[in-house]
Structures are given as structure tokens and as C-alpha cells.
Amino acid sequence: xxxVVITGQGTINALGAxxxxxxxxxxxGRCGIGPLDIRDVDRLSIQIGGQxxxxxxxxxxxxxxxxxxxxxxxxxxxxxxEAIEQSGLSFSGSLAAESGVVLGTAGGGMNTQDExxxxxxxxxxxxxxxxxxxxxxxxxxxxxVSMQYNLKGPSFTVxxxxxxxxxxxxxxxxxxxxxxxxxxxxxxxxxxxxxxxVKAWEGLRVMSKDACRPFSANRNGMVQGxxxxxxxFEELEHARARGAExxxxxxxxxxxxxxxDIVMPSxxxxxxxxxxxxRDAKIAKTDVGYINAHGTGTAANDKTECAAVADxxxxxxxxLMMSSTKSMHGHVIGGTGAIELLACIMALKDGIVAPTxxxxxxxxxxxxxxxxxxxxxxxxxxxxxxAFAFGGLNAVLxxxxx
Amino acid sequence: xxxxVKTKVVEIIAEQAVLEPGDVTMDQSxxxxxxxxxxxxESIFAIEEAFDITVPFNANDPTEGDxxxxxxxxxxxxxERLVAEQKA
Numbered sequence: 001x002x003x004v005v006i007t008g009q010g011t012i013n014a015l016g017a018x019x020x021x022x023x024x025x026x027x028x029g030r031c032g033i034g035p036l037d038i039r040d041v042d043r044l045s046i047q048i049g050g051q052x053x054x055x056x057x058x059x060x061x062x063x064x065x066x067x068x069x070x071x072x073x074x075x076x077x078x079x080x081x082e083a084i085e086q087s088g089l090s091f092s093g094s095l096a097a098e099s100g101v102v103l104g105t106a107g108g109g110m111n112t113q114d115e116x117x118x119x120x121x122x123x124x125x126x127x128x129x130x131x132x133x134x135x136x137x138x139x140x141x142x143x144x145v146s147m148q149y150n151l152k153g154p155s156f157t158v159x160x161x162x163x164x165x166x167x168x169x170x171x172x173x174x175x176x177x178x179x180x181x182x183x184x185x186x187x188x189x190x191x192x193x194x195x196x197x198v199k200a201w202e203g204l205r206v207m208s209k210d211a212c213r214p215f216s217a218n219r220n221g222m223v224q225g226x227x228x229x230x231x232x233f234e235e236l237e238h239a240r241a242r243g244a245e246x247x248x249x250x251x252x253x254x255x256x257x258x259x260x261d262i263v264m265p266s267x268x269x270x271x272x273x274x275x276x277x278x279r280d281a282k283i284a285k286t287d288v289g290y291i292n293a294h295g296t297g298t299a300a301n302d303k304t305e306c307a308a309v310a311d312x313x314x315x316x317x318x319x320l321m322m323s324s325t326k327s328m329h330g331h332v333i334g335g336t337g338a339i340e341l342l343a344c345i346m347a348l349k350d351g352i353v354a355p356t357x358x359x360x361x362x363x364x365x366x367x368x369x370x371x372x373x374x375x376x377x378x379x380x381x382x383x384x385x386x387a388f389a390f391g392g393l394n395a396v397l398x399x400x401x402x
Numbered sequence: 403x404x405x406x407v408k409t410k411v412v413e414i415i416a417e418q419a420v421l422e423p424g425d426v427t428m429d430q431s432x433x434x435x436x437x438x439x440x441x442x443x444e445s446i447f448a449i450e451e452a453f454d455i456t457v458p459f460n461a462n463d464p465t466e467g468d469x470x471x472x473x474x475x476x477x478x479x480x481x482e483r484l485v486a487e488q489k490a
Contacts, residue, residue, distance in 0.1 A: 208462070262440075
């Protein structure tokens with residue numbers, strides 16, 4: 001068993017186009033959610049989202065690249081560049097041969113699908129661009145990251161809806177811990193903020209029309225976001241030997257399946273994943289100082305998640321902090337766990353816990369310290385990141401300060 | 403209650419509950435009929451499609467949209483009101 005550390009992190013999301021800008025937003029409780037600027041927004045009943053703004057793909061990529069890169073792939077490549085540059089790694093020889101890319105996404109190239117369905121169905125066109133398939137496929141982002149950085153090891157995409165990136169990072173963690181790879185690039189990306197993407201979510205009647213207010217008694221649903229976060233997971237001795245800056249250690253991971261309902265969450269399923277991650281990390285429950293919640297802002301998730309945490313931690317549940325940064329960047333679906341891991345690393349490394357903003361009224365069914373509205377300076381030794389997907393698929397990561 | 407709206411709403415609810423329309427009574431709640439939250443969302447979609455109306459309903463707060471779902475009779479009444487308002 002090898003120890004696994006994080007030596008690079010990168011992101012682009014509604015809060016900003018880099019890690020420093022995103023962390024600044026976390027520290028100041030800044031909200032990235034606002035009116036959606038997408039085609040046919042007037043035909044949507046949900047018109048807000050955590051959209052990446054002031055973004056010009058032409059400033060980042062050339063024409064040939066844009067022909068192949070869906071927006072979710074573009075986000076992945078931007079985040080990967082920041083992460084890999086920070087790590088200082090370059091990949092050649094045996095390191096390249098064993099290093100791979102495991103990313104999470106739920107919808108893959110949703111914008112490409114939306115645009116091209118529109119072209120053939122609505123506009124009656126009988127021809128689409130030749131690269132539609134390689135652009136929309138769910139593994140496009142992982143493949144382009146591998147091509148860009150010469151990563152020739154095990155690479156694939158994990159799709160478990162809202163837990164996709166936590167499942168992906170769990171796989172990367174296992175690969176480095178087992179000795180299969182010394183370095184893995186991992187995280188997730190999503191870009192579903194297009195007419196068809198939002199319209200589909202509207203149908204479920206779980207979206208808020210005004211704000212994401214996790215754990216607040218007046219919460220009225222989730223708000224969708226978009227973006228990516230990518231990390232460099234590296235074997236500890238490899239990182240030390242080259243003098244790399246270590247951001248945090250990944251110490252545990254667990255998965256569970258509710259085997260219950262396709263959309264309603266289960267307290268038992270969530271509890272088993274949280275318990276499993278703590279057991280895998282070989283830490284005491286009382287070591288956990290912060291949990292980045294799944295915290296979607298729906299009635300069902302937030303009370304179930306709080307009940308699961310109360311069950312697992314007992315009296316310690318009242319002493320730990322649990323916040324949902326979805327209140328700021330929105331629910332980034334298959335990429336959300338990756339963006340939220342940034343808040344866990346910030347808590348461990350900088351001693352600042354990101355708040356749950358838009359918190360207005362206490363809910364007796366969510367009676368934990370949800371770090372309402374303002375970030376908090378405090379030392380955190382161990383942080384957990386929860387993700388509980390539709391389909392009842394749960395994945396929890398445990399990180400430790402180093 | 404207009405017969406048309408009542409008949410159609412009962413048909414939709416009966417289909418969701420896997421019952422004959424004759425077995426659905428006005429005083430029953432959706433819970434009595436064994437319809438869960440997903441079944442409710444599906445029923446509301448079917449009602450919107452059948453009457454070409456928009457039902458204000460958020461699963462996070464079923465009371466928020468002023469659409470009373472406490473019994474079959476309440477739903478029929480709420481649909482009648484929406485049809486009258488939105489078709490006016």
C-alpha cells in the first residue's frame with residue numbers, strides 16, 4: 001500500500017477560471033449563480049444557473065481544437081493545465097506509461113448533442129459536422145487530457161450521475177495506492193447548461209427558480225452549475241523525491257449503493273459510504289473536522305444527509321462543520337465532487353472552511369453546524385467529501401492535512 | 403366540478419395507481435392510492451399534457467405553488483381553477 005497525495009489542482013467554474021479565484025470566492029461567500037445566458041432561455045421555467053461567464057473558447061483554443069472539444073472537454077483541459085503545471089510534472093518513459101486519466105461526467109458533450117439535435121430536428125438539416133461523435137462522447141475529455149500530456153496508462157470515464165467525479169477520484173486513488181500507477185490525473189467536468197439539459201431537469205420539479213439554499217428551512221431546490229476541477233494524485237515518495245509541494249493526502253474512499261429508489265436518497269446508503277471512508281482511512285470519527293456536503297438544497301437530500309451524518313458521528317456530529325459550496329457554484333452534476341474537493345483542500349491546507357451561503361432559516365431536520373453564510377478560520381485535520389447520486393450510488397472521499 | 407375535468411383527472415390518477423377509474427374516490431389522498439413522489443410528478447406532467455396547462459408545482463415544497471394535492475377532489479378543483487385561469 002502506497003500513500004497518495006495531491007500535488008496539483010485546477011478548475012474553471014462559475015466562481016472563476018482558476019483555483020485562486022475560486023478559493024477567494026469560497027473565503028468571501030461569493031455567489032456565482034445568476035440569470036442563464038443560453039439560447040431559448042425564455043422557453044425555460046428555470047432561468048438561473050451557475051454558468052461560466054466571460055468565457056471565450058477562441059482565446060483558449062484554436063479552430064481545429066474547438067471543432068473537436070465540446071464545452072465540457074474545454075473545461076477539463078483548462079483545469080488540467082492549471083493542475084499539471086502546478087505539479088511540475090512532465091510525462092515521458094515509464095512514468096508516462098503508467099500514468100492515466102480517470103474523469104467523471106454525467107452528460108459528456110451535452111452542448112454538442114443539443115446543438116446537433118436542434119440542427120437535424122428543428123432546423124431540418126440533413127447533415128451534421130463530421131466530428132459530432134468524437135466531440136460528444138463521455139470519454140472525450142479524458143482522452144484529450146491524455147493526448148495533451150502524453151498520459152499512456154489506464155484512462156477512462158466514470159458516469160454515476162452526481163457522484164461521477166467522486167467515483168472517478170476514488171478509482172485514481174486506488175490505482176496509486178495499489179502501486180499500479182505513480183501518478184493519476186483525475187477529477188470531473190460537466191456542461192449541461194443548454195436548453196435541452198435544463199429542460200430535462202425542469203421535468204423532475206426539483207429545481208429552484210431563485211437560489212440554492214442548502215440546509216435552510218426555506219430551501220426550494222437545486223440550481224445547476226457547470227465547470228471542471230482536475231487534480232494530480234501522486235504517490236507520496238515520488239512527490240517527496242522530486243520536492244513537489246503537497247496540498248493534502250488522500251487517505252480513504254468508500255462507495256455504496258442504496259439498492260432502493262432511483263431518485264429518493266437513503267440515510268442508510270449514505271451512512272454506509274461515510275462509515276466506509278472513515279474505516280478505509282483508518283482514522284477516528286472524532287478526527288473529522290469538516291465535511292463538504294452533497295448539500296443540493298433539495299428538501300429530500302439535505303435532511304437525509306444530515307440524518308446520516310448524525311447517525312455516523314453521534315455526539316461528534318455537533319462538533320464538526322459541514323457546508324455545501326453548491327450554494328455558490330451550483331450543482332455541477334458529474335463534476336461537482338471535484339470542484340467541492342477544492343473546499344476540502346482549502347480547509348486542510350489554509351485552515352479556512354467555506355460557508356453555506358443563502359442560509360436564512362434553521363431547519364430542525366438539518367440541525368448541524370453548516371457554517372452559515374461566512375467562512376470560518378479553524379484548523380482541520382481530516383475532511384470528507386460526500387457525493388450521493390440519483391440511482392442511489394454514493395461515494396465518499398477522506399482527505400488529511402500533511 | 404365539470405365532468406370532463408373530473409373524469410380525465412381520475413383517469414390519470416387511476417392509471418398511476420394501477421386501478422380502475424371506478425375504484426378511485428374523491429376523498430382519497432395520493433398516499434391512500436399508493437402514489438409516491440415520483441408518481442405525483444408523473445401525474446402532474448400527465449395533467450399538464452392533457453389540459454395544456456402549466457401546474458405550479460415544486461417537489462421540494464408541494465404547498466408552495468398553491469396547487470392543493472391533499473385529495474383527489476382537491477386536485478380536480480385545482481385543475482379546474484388552472485384551466486379556467488389559463489384558458490381565459
